[in-house]
Structure formats: structure tokens, C-alpha cells
Amino acid sequence: MNKIDYLRLSLIDKCNFNCQYCMPEGKDINYLLTQDLLTDEEILILIREIFIPLGFSKFRLTGGEPLLRPGVVNLVKEIASLSETQDLAMTTNGFLLAKMAQDLYDAGLRRINISLDSLNPKTFNRIIGNRGFDRWNQTWKGIQTAYQVGFDPLKLNVVIIPGINDNEVLDLAALTIERNWHIRFIEFMPIGNTQLFNQEAWIASEELRKQIRSYWGLVESQVRGNGPADVFQIPGAKGTIGFISQMSECFCSRCNRMRLSADGWLRPCLLNETGQINLKTSLRQGMDLSKIRLKVKEILAIKPEINFEQRDSGTETGVYTRTMSQIGG
Numbered sequence: 001m002n003k004i005d006y007l008r009l010s011l012i013d014k015c016n017f018n019c020q021y022c023m024p025e026g027k028d029i030n031y032l033l034t035q036d037l038l039t040d041e042e043i044l045i046l047i048r049e050i051f052i053p054l055g056f057s058k059f060r061l062t063g064g065e066p067l068l069r070p071g072v073v074n075l076v077k078e079i080a081s082l083s084e085t086q087d088l089a090m091t092t093n094g095f096l097l098a099k100m101a102q103d104l105y106d107a108g109l110r111r112i113n114i115s116l117d118s119l120n121p122k123t124f125n126r127i128i129g130n131r132g133f134d135r136w137n138q139t140w141k142g143i144q145t146a147y148q149v150g151f152d153p154l155k156l157n158v159v160i161i162p163g164i165n166d167n168e169v170l171d172l173a174a175l176t177i178e179r180n181w182h183i184r185f186i187e188f189m190p191i192g193n194t195q196l197f198n199q200e201a202w203i204a205s206e207e208l209r210k211q212i213r214s215y216w217g218l219v220e221s222q223v224r225g226n227g228p229a230d231v232f233q234i235p236g237a238k239g240t241i242g243f244i245s246q247m248s249e250c251f252c253s254r255c256n257r258m259r260l261s262a263d264g265w266l267r268p269c270l271l272n273e274t275g276q277i278n279l280k281t282s283l284r285q286g287m288d289l290s291k292i293r294l295k296v297k298e299i300l301a302i303k304p305e306i307n308f309e310q311r312d313s314g315t316e317t318g319v320y321t322r323t324m325s326q327i328g329g
């Protein structure tokens with residue numbers, strides 16, 4: 001059985017973007033009330049008293065948009081300063097990074113993954129649902145700042161949607177030639193906007209690799225990380241190109257992670273809603289920490305059964321009850 005040592009923590013369910021693939025179009029999302037969010041203190045208790053004793057040592061902060069969480073820099077500092085933390089990273093849309101990158105770095109964050117679905121501001125703004133504002137320039141500035149500040153490896157996440165940004169695969173891949181940046185192409189998953197998913201669906205990573213291979217060639221490579229990406233490189237390039245292929249190539253046999261939502265739900269599998277427990281409720285009801293630990297240990301034991309192999313039975317209704325922004329990706 002794989003070691004489960006990687007926890008993805010969603011810090012907030014709100015976001016300043018409305019990416020088409022992540023949220024249902026035109027549907028209001030019921031956002032969490034502040035009092036329903038895990039507090040910083042609760043997050044730290046759970047990390048220190050529950051997850052670290054159970055062997056977790058790798059933490060990723062995500063959301064919604066994690067940079068919207070008040071006090072996020074201080075939370076980074078607290079988690080980074082734990083001696084058991086072997087890796088602390090963040091996934092962000094980058095919009096607020098230009099002004100926060102240095103503070104995050106100084107607080108101890110070293111790895112950052114930034115979503116960037118297009119190099120074309122028009123396409124980008126269309127994907128993120130900009131409502132009339134251009135957000136590309138500031139996002140691009142955020143990426144540049146993160147690079148200058150020293151985040152390494154710096155990864156860029158791209159969800160390819162047929163008919164929307166699939167014409168940019170080579171342009172995005174080309175970013176890795178001169179820069180030590182790591183692009184990852186993620187296959188669109190049926191969580192978030194199922195309507196768009198059913199309309200446009202996903203493109204298999206192998207199709208994208210074929211395009212890149214026939215233009216420049218492609219060799220296997222590596223980059224530091226804990227996630228499911230298969231990593232390649234254009235020969236001689238400074239950066240790498242990863243493929244996260246949850247639709248075409250199941251990687252569940254190497255699954256090493258669980259997810260904790262901003263309101264305290266511990267989720268054993270991204271694509272299966274079975275077996276979730278609410279740790280915030282347990283904490284607030286005053287449950288003994290050793291009992292909470294035991295509950296999490298039980299979930300860890302049944303996790304191999306609750307996985308992608310059963311994703312068709314992963315939801316009760318066939319539609320995921322939470323959007324990707326509510327889960328954290």
C-alpha cells in the first residue's frame with residue numbers, strides 16, 4: 001500500500017476568478033460563512049496533532065483562491081516552521097502574487113503552482129469569466145514576480161479544453177525552452193462544470209505529447225513534486241512539461257494524498273465522495289484528539305477501496321455535490 005503523506009488543504013472556497021471548467025456556469029454557489037471555515041488555530045491543531053502523527057509531512061495550500069484567505073502569510077509561516085514539514089507548496093491563480101510573492105517566500109513557502117490556461121489575454125479572460133476586466137496582465141506579472149523572487153520549481157497548470165485553448169499547446173510548451181518553468185497539462189475532469197465537460201470533454205495527454213514530440217521531440221524527465229504528473233522535456237529545454245492524465249491514464253495506484261476542505265471535510269479521494277468525515281465538527285464538539293486521530297486512521301485504512309476505480313459509484317446522484325473550487329483540485 002502506498003504511503004499517504006500528502007495533504008491538500010483548501011484554505012477558502014471563494015475565488016476571484018470563475019474558471020469555466022471549475023465552477024458551474026451561471027449557478028450561484030453557496031459560499032461558506034466565515035464561522036464555518038476552519039480557523040488558523042484549528043488547521044494547525046489538525047496538522048500537528050492529527051496528520052503529522054499519522055505520517056503526513058507534505059502540505060499543499062489551495063482553494064478557491066488561497067491568497068484571498070486573510071492572514072495566509074502567517075499561516076504559511078506557522079506550517080513551514082514545523083520541523084516535520086518536509087514540503088510546503090501552494091496552488092494559486094497568481095492574480096495577487098505580484099504583491100504577495102516576496103512575503104510568502106520570506107514566510108517559508110518555496111514551491112508554487114500557478115494556473116495559466118492561455119497566453120492570449122482574450123482567451124484567458126474568457127476562460128476565467130472576467131466580467132469585462134482584463135486579468136491576464138496582472139496574472140502574468142504575478143508569475144514573473146514569483147520567478148524573480150526565487151520560487152523553484154515554478155509550475156504552471158493548464159487545463160486544455162477542446163475548442164477553447166487547445167490551439168495553444170505548442171506556445172505553452174515553448175515557454176519551457178528558455179525558462180526554468182514547468183508547464184503541466186491537466187486533463188479536464190467532470191467535477192465543477194459538468195455541462196461544459198459533456199459538451200467539450202477532454203483531450204488525452206498522449207495527443208498533446210504527439211503534437212509536442214513531432215515539433216521538437218520529447219524525452220522523459222523529472223521535477224520535484226508530490227503529485228501525479230508524468231514529466232517530460234523538450235530536448236535541451238530549461239524547464240519540463242508534465243501531464244496530469246486522470247481521464248486517460250489512471251494513476252490511482254500511486255495515490256499518496258487526502259484533501260481537507262476549508263470547512264473541515266476530510267476527503268479520501270478527489271473523484272469519489274465516499275467516506276468523508278468532518279474534522280471541524282469533531283474538534284468543535286470537543287472530541288478527544290486521540291479519537292479524531294483514530295477516525296482518520298480508519299479512513300486511511302479504507303482509502304485504497306475508495307478510489308478512482310470506483311469513480312462511477314463515486315457520487316450518489318452521478319453529479320459531484322462540490323465544485324473543484326470547493327474541494328481544492
Ligand SMILES: Nc1nc2c(ncn2[C@@H]2O[C@H](COP(=O)(O)OP(=O)(O)OP(=O)(O)O)[C@@H](O)[C@H]2O)c(=O)[nH]1
Nearest residue numbers: 091113157186224225226227228229244246270329
Ligand atoms: N484525479 C486526480 N487529480 C489530481 C490529483 N492531484 C492533483 N490532481 C490534478 O492535478 C491538478 C494540479 O495539482 P496541483 O495543485 O498543481 O498539485 P500537484 O500536481 O499535486 O503538485 P506537485 O507537488 O507540484 O506535483 C489538480 O488540480 C487536479 O486537477 C489526484 O489525486 N487525483
Ligand SMILES: C[S@@+](CC[C@H](N)C(=O)[O-])C[C@H]1O[C@@H](n2cnc3c(N)ncnc32)[C@H](O)[C@@H]1O
Nearest residue numbers: 021022063064091092093115157188189324329
Ligand atoms: C481548484 S484550483 C484552486 C487553486 C487556485 N485557485 C488555482 O486555480 O490554481 C486548483 C486546480 O484545479 C484545476 N481544476 C479546476 N477544475 C478542474 C477540472 N474540472 N478538471 C481539471 N482540473 C481542474 C485548476 O486548473 C487548478 O490548477
Ligand code: SF4
Nearest residue numbers: 015017019022093325
Ligand atoms: S480554477 Fe482556481 S482560479 Fe479558477 S475558478 Fe477554480 S478555484 Fe478559482
Ligand code: SF4
Nearest residue numbers: 252255269270307308
Ligand atoms: S482519483 Fe482518487 S485515488 Fe485516484 S489519484 Fe486522485 S485522489 Fe487518488
